[in-house]
Amino acid sequence: MSNYFDSQLLYKLSNYHDPAFYWTPKRVFKYALGTLSVLVVCGIIAFGLTSFIFLFIPDLDSVQGSVASTKFAAKPPSCSKRIIGYYTEFESIDVTKNQLEKLTHAVFAYIEMRWDGKIQFKSEKTKNRFLGLKRKAESVKSDVKVMISIGGEENSQFFAPVTADSDKFKTFIESVSNFLDDHQIDGVDFYWKRAAETDKWHYISMLRELRRKLKDNKNGHKDYIISITLPAAGIENWEVAYDLDQTLEFVDFINVFSMDFYGPWPNQWGTPAGPTAPLYSGVGARKNFNIDWTMEYYVCKARQPSKFNIVVPFFVRLWKNVEGAVENGKEVYRNAELKDNKVEGNSYMSRQTAQREGFSLKNSTWDEPSKSSYIFDSNAKTYLSFETEKSIEAKKKYVIDMNLGGFWVWTVDMDDDKSSMLNSLTSNGFCSGKNDETLKYKC
Missing domain, CATH: 1.10.287 (Helix Hairpins)
Incomplete structure (x- = not known):
């Protein structure tokens, strides 16, 4: 106009x-x-x-x-105890919002560490799985923390040379800090597998310098989370690579690798067949290969039980060519035949894969001394080790009774299509319990 x-x-x-x-x-x-x-x-x-x-x-x-x-309102925590779910780069099943709402922490394993100290996504698939996890975690109702894990079986070889070289060490600290900041996630977990006693002070220096760096680079972010994964105690002296007192000054919690006490390894150590993560019991030279012995060792040294989490393996373990019991009265431990000096089987099989291959996980046998479930088929000569609702209830009671911090799950994407194991882990009032630093072990 x-x-x-x-x-x-x-x-x-x-x-x-x-x-x-x-x-x-x-x-x-x-x-x-x-x-x-x-x-x-x-x-x-x-x-x-x-x-x-x-x-x-x-x-x-x-x-x-x-x-x-609304944007900055704090979400309610999903559990008073820790329920840390690992989500991997190699499984094909995607994590769901329902699963994430039951977790306190969702850890993506793994981000690759390079020879020069830089970290990166291993592949485009890895990147997409991580970003998918992050997007879903941001949309859930609970306050699940998103973290990354570095190291593991296939990518721990660079920890020692990187932390021993001042330039590479600085690059590594910068790279981890930048990754957390760039992707706006909550923290990092380190699994330096097979660290040696000579690596002890380099390990401490790595944790101390990263903590200092993250405090300087908060940029409005609340405190970042640092955790580590420790090996089971009493096996080839792996535990001597760690100074617990100093470690606990810089980490928020410790995940104990309290599993793989028995496995169908491709060598002579693949026999006998037995429970993957027994609470108690053992056989022969492996009499101390159980969760309780390992946790007593670490907690008695650190005297902070709530800092420690035990593992719940969601996968199924299969041995083939399995025969009689190792000892009378210990039917859960059985001899596995060696072929070419190795055992045949599958060490890490998701529950859905097990079902597709025709293995039923119903009608398992309960072993009271170890608090473990298993299935031995004498005709097929197969042995399956896996968690059940009954074995998980036993582990939940143990965590509460011993005032431990909670659980870490390897892995969430290995559960069945109904999330049966995760549902069992979070049921029956487990998440409403209180944390207590009273020592219950006979130290």
Whole structure:
């Protein structure tokens, strides 16, 4: 409307000296009245729009405050104990929102460590699985913390040379810090597998310098989480690589690798077949290969039970060519035949894979001394070790009775399609318990 009247005015002015056009008092009054009418109409429209806005949005500040409070409102924790779920780069099953809402921490394993100290995604698939986990975690109702894990069986070889070289060490600390900041996640877990006693002080230096770096680079983020995974105690003296007192100054919690006491390894150590993560019991030279012995060792040294978490393996373990019991009365431990000096089987099989390959996980046998479930098929000569609702209940009672911090799960994406194991882990009031630092072990 304004453009139209402006063009008309320009037209009239351009014709001011036209002999055919002359200003008269009548024409001046006419155009002045028209301009005034336009201004009045525009004023009425502006007043009406303003009234409409304030009628339906009475307090814009309160709306903005509401949006801000929604964005930054703290979500409720899913459990008073830790339930840390690892989610891997190599499984094909995606984690679900329902699973994430039951976890306190979701840890992506693994981010690759390079020879020069930099960390990176191993592949595009790895990156996409991580980003998918992060997106889902951001949308759940609970306050699940997202972390990454570095190291493990296939990528621990660079820890020693990187932490021993000042330039590579600095690069590593910077790379980890930048990754957490770039992806806006909550922390990092280290699993330096087979660290030696000579690596002890380099390990401590790594944790101390990373903690210092993360404190300096918070950028408004609350405190970052640092955790480590410790090996089971009493096996080839792996535990001598760690100084627990100093470690606990820089980490938030410790996941103990309290499993793999028995496995169908491709060597002579693959026999006997036995429970993957027994609470108690053992046989022969492996009499101390159980959760209780390992946890007593670590907790008695550290004297902070709530800092430690035990593992619950969600996978199924299979031995083939299995025969009689190692000892009378210990049927859960059975001899496995060696072929070419190794055992045949499958060390890590998801529950869904086991079902697809025709293995039923129903009608398991319960071993009371070890608090473990297993299935031995004498006709097929197969032996399956796996967790059941009964074995998980025993582990939950143990964590509560011994005032431990909670569980870590290897791995969430190895559960069945109903999340049966994760549901068992979070049921029956486990998450409503209180933490206590009272030592229950006979140290």
